Structures are given as structure tokens and as C-alpha cells.
Amino acid sequence: MYQVGNLVKELSDKHGRQRDSLMPILQGIVEKHNYLTDEAMVEVAKELDISAAEVYGTASFYTFLDTQARGKYVIRICKTITCSMKGKIEIIQTLEDMLKIKVGETTADNNFSLIETNCIGWCHKAPAMLINEIPYTELTPEKVVDIIEGYMLK
């Protein structure tokens, strides 16, 4: 859990408190904390004077507005057809072996979460994954080992 009250106020001041600020505010929280806690969504509802269920409804619609606890680095591996044909399964296998977690899980040290995502628009350089905002493309198991080792040293 993280403290979010001040951040929500700052974001609301920046974007305004009308209904159409909901998305940028939620994105702002995720940018900072990687996911939305219940507390964060309740704060947003209070600032914008809308219902918390509505905030949750919006957040749950978008894959990138996570409502589950996630690690510092969220690895999203594309699950759609091109990446599958170009070797996604080996990539996932490599990631799972390295991180000792399955898809959908977070490492015990809260550093990495591994999830699948819909198409991220890198079909021409498949298979692809995102780590937080950064895309990694034309992946091979060897490349993945290098990338993840880099993050582990950060």
C-alpha cells in the first residue's frame, strides 16, 4: 500500500475536477505507483465527486490501469497472434525461469510482475514486450536474459 491522498489532489489540481479528468488522473497515479489501490480510487472518487464504483469500472476496463498490486517493473508480454507465431512461448518460459514466477504473479521482492497483454503494436518486430513504458522487440531468450539482468542490477 502507498499513501496517495496528496498525489490525487495534485493531479486533480493539474487536470481539473470534471468527469473527463478521470483518465489522466488515474494514469498519473499508475505512472507513479504502477497500480491503483482501493484507497487511491476512493480518493479520486471523492475529488471528482463521482462514485467509487464508476472509478473502478473505468480502471478495470483498461488493462494498463491495473487494480492489482504490481511490482516495481511490470513486464507485459504480447499474447496476440503475431507474437505467438514468432516465439512468445519461449520468451515467457525464459522470463518464468529467470524470475521464478508464473504469468500473473509478482516476485517476492516486489520487483517484477509478469503479465500478458493484448497487441502493443509491434507486430512487425515480434515477439515484443513492455517493461513499464519501454518496449523491447525482436526478442530471443538470450536477449531477454540480458534485459532482465540489466533490470536486476538497477
Next chain:
Amino acid sequence: MVNLKINDQNVSVPKGTTVLEAAKKMNINIPTLCNHDDLCVAGNCRVCVVEQTGARTLIAACAMPVSEGMDIHTNTLKVRNARKHIVELLLSEHRSDCTKCYKNQKCELQALANEFAFGDTIFLDLVEDHHYTIDRSSPSFIKDDSKCIRCQRCVRTCSELQYISAISVSNKGAHQKISSFSNKPMSHVVCTNCGQCVNRCPTGALVEKTYIDQVWDAIYDPDKHVVVQTAPAVRVALGEDLGYDPGERVTGKMVNALRQLGFNSVLDTDFTADLTIMEEGTELLVRLKKALVDGDKNVSLPMFTSCSPGWIKFIEHKYPEFLPNLSTCKSPQQMFGALAKTFYAKRRNIDPSKIVSVSVMPCTAKKFEADRPEMRSSGFKDVDFVLTTRELAIMIKQAGIDFRNIEVAKYDSVMGDSTGAAVIFGATGGVMEAALRTAYEIVTGHEVPFGNLNITPVRGMDGVKEATIKIAGCVDDWKFLEGAELKVAIAHGLVNANKIMKLVKAGKAPYHFVEVMACPGGCIGGGGQPIPTNMQIRKNRMAAIYSEDEHMVLRKSHENPDVIAIYKEFLENPNSHKSHELLHTHYVERENY
């Protein structure tokens, strides 16, 4: 006007009319599912698709406004096949255990399935893959996602009519569902249990939690003395579930039917509605005196009525800083419950532990109210089981009673007498009117200055009503009110209550007394009333309520002989110590999510 053709017949309708409305005007039936008269257009179920000549695809009649020269066909083979597939697709994700379903024969999806006469379907049954959940956490209703077709009537109801949005649409695609905040149990979120969503759900996804079996068990337990109370709004709506038109009064038949079901005593919530007026009216006058004469700055005005448990929970969640403004009076149901196991038990010489107290209410929130920990002032659970109007109709059918042909009967005595003032509690503005009839007379010694006691400014379907009553000719005790203008307001439907609360919060509300009912139209439009409920049906029930009032001999709460007797024998005075023990309560602050 816009000219178009539907099924080769010409029609002219005003601009902005939908194809569905135009067809309805011509008595052409187009099936619907997500559409509801009380709610905005959603256009998501697609059952109402029709063919428009020249259009590439079928169009949804509910969402499409008419345009000049349109040529619509509502029942071509293409349309029928499309509708069949749409209904089949809905069924492929719907747990169709119809014969065991609480909504069997009352389900709009089932009716459509029946209309399209399915044999084998070409679509896979996906119910088992969905891992649907059933939420039974509320004492008022059950939310069964395996029956949900995501038409979103409930979501629109909760947002448009009630300004709560305790539920919203979450996730997307195959995972789309109707969720509370973070999928918390319904009993843990801002839901007021008003049941308006239950009243509008076309399937069995939202149904009241029924206590029919528990009530039958009590009736057939020879050790128990089972008393039943009936709310004012039940008598003008029960008939609808038993073959009568909306707005038929069936009071006498209902009383007889309850007796035939085996209740030991058939009594009337109207009695405690009259008692509420005595208690609440006195409370208001005391608050006014403290504010105006004693200059007490801590008096909370305006005072809000407290009969509607949905409204109580709304303010507990959303405006807890105004809880002191709520009247401390329990609702008539709970006053009745507290007295049934004290005063009534004593009078009838019955051990209160042997009394089972049942109420029939137009309301699902009353089930929650009866479960509140505050509602045990008799030393027992004051009201054991709450049935909705719909559940009573089911019991009457289960008992094989020929409702149409039974004689009329009268309520039992001791807590069975009532007045017209109590009956009108069932309609928005009714509590206000009843309170004014009594309070004005206490203060001035004469009747309210309205023809035949009908205080028409507080009646009707306007969302927020206001009235000002000038007080003239005060008796000695109330001289300080001479010439004062009593300002009142009435709201029904929580979206309207919220409008008043915003004014109150901004310090811009000039009112002394505010009546709020959680449901549109008041209790006559309650979540526990027969389905369907819409504006026309509410109007019919409301007319029946005022007609019931006009037909009563006594029409002022303070003239109810049972009320006079109970103060003499038991309670002493309104707002006495004993009254406070049994008839008043307190409220709690709740989370706003």
C-alpha cells in the same frame, strides 16, 4: 413532424421520437430488453433491431430517432433471425435453470425465449466457463451474475434515479460484469438496498432475498403467535400481482387473505404511521421552539423525515455530517415492531418471546432496516421477517386463495386502527401532509387552511416540491409561531434528495422540514412493489392512495383512537421517556464507496 413508414403504414410523429416509440403509437410490437420507460436509452441488448430500407445493417429501434421518409420493417425474416440469434447469444451466457429460478414466469428473457420457440441452439453454452459469483451479503436482495445479461438497467437506475452508482460496469468483452466498487460485497458498499434495480432487472440477476419459507414455518409453529403489519402502499399495488389493474385498492381482500394464510393477528402499519406523526410532529415543534424562542444555536434544522430506510442509508453514506438533522423517530415499521413485543404482548397477555413479528412492505430496504442492531428495543428482534408486496402475492398464490372472489375483511383491533393521514404515507408528500394536518392543529387549534384537508401543493410527481404555510391564530402555548411561515420541501428518488442536500450543504436551503422518500413516487414506487413499475403505474397507485384517504372517516393522526389509547395507557406523551426508549433511534456514519 416527421413522416415515415413502418410496415408499409404511414405515420407522422414529432422530431426526436424513436422508431420504437413511433411503432408503439401504431400498436406495432417490437420486443425490448434493456429498454425501460424510467431510464435513458442504452441500446446495448439489440433485441429491438428492425430493418430500414437502404441501410447497410439492422438498426436498434430504441436508440434510432425517426427521419423523414424512413421506411422501416419490424418483422421481416432477416429481423426475426437476427433477434433469434441475439436472444440465443444472451442465453449462451445465462444460467437457464428457469424452473428453479425465483423469477420463473416473470422473466423478460424467458418470455423472449418463449416467443422465439427454440429447439436446438447453434451456440455453445458458456456459463460454466465464466465462473460467475452470487452475492448474498445484503439482507435485502441477491445479485446473481450468472443470470445477468448486462443490459445495465440496474446501473442506469442506480445512477439516474438514485444518484448512488453503487454498481457500475466493470472489465470488458467476455469479462464484462456489473460490479460494486472493487467487487466488494454489496453489504459493504454505498448501496441503500432501495431495490429499484431489483424492480427493473429483466431476469433473475437481481431479486429480493425472500423470507417466505421462514414466515410459513412461523405460521405453522403452534408455539408462536404471528402478527403481521401491512404498509400503506401495499394495498394499492398488491392487486397487480393478482390479476388486477394498477391502481385498484384491495385493502379488505388483503386483510382477509392474510387471515386465511394463518396469521394470528392482522394489523396495520398505518397505526404506527399515525404514531410517527405524533412523535415526529412534536419533535419538529420542539426543535422550532428551541431555535426560535430559546435561541439555541445547536438545533439542527431543517429536520428530515426518517421513514425511508433507503434515504437513511443514503445520508449515512453520503452526508453523515447531517445525521443530527434526521428525525430520531424510527420508521412506522420499526415502531410497530417495538410495540408488538411490548405493548401488544402485554395487552394480549402473550409472552413476547413467542411473538413472531412479520411486516409486508413495498420495500426491500425494510429488510435491511429490520436487521439493524439498533432495532431491538423490545429486547428481541423487533421485526422478525419483512416480506415485499411481491412475496405476499406469491404466498397468496401458494395458499390457493381465490383472491378475486374472497370477502373483504377488517383489521384486528389493538394497533389496527388508522386514519387517512397514515394511508398517504405511501405517496411522496404524504408524510408532510399528514404532519401538517396534525402540527397545524396542535399549534392553532384549528384545521389546516386547505379545502377538505387536501394539502395539494405537497402532492404530485414533481421531483422536488416546496410549500410555505403561514401559521395564524396560535393557541397560547405556541404564540411564538404566530405569523411565522413554515417552509417545507419534499423530494422523492434519491437523485432529487441529493439536490436538496446540496442546497442544505451550501447553506442555501430555507426549509424547516424536509420529507425524503428514497423511491420515485414514494413507497407506491418502492423496490418491493409489483413489476413492472413505471410512471403511469405510479400515478395510478398514487391516485388510489389519495382515494383511500378520502374514504376514511378519520383523516388526522391525532384523532386515531388507538393512538389516543396508547398514549393514555402506555406511552404517556409524545417524546416521553418511554417513547424515546421504544420509538426513537440513532444513526451511524458509513463509508462513501
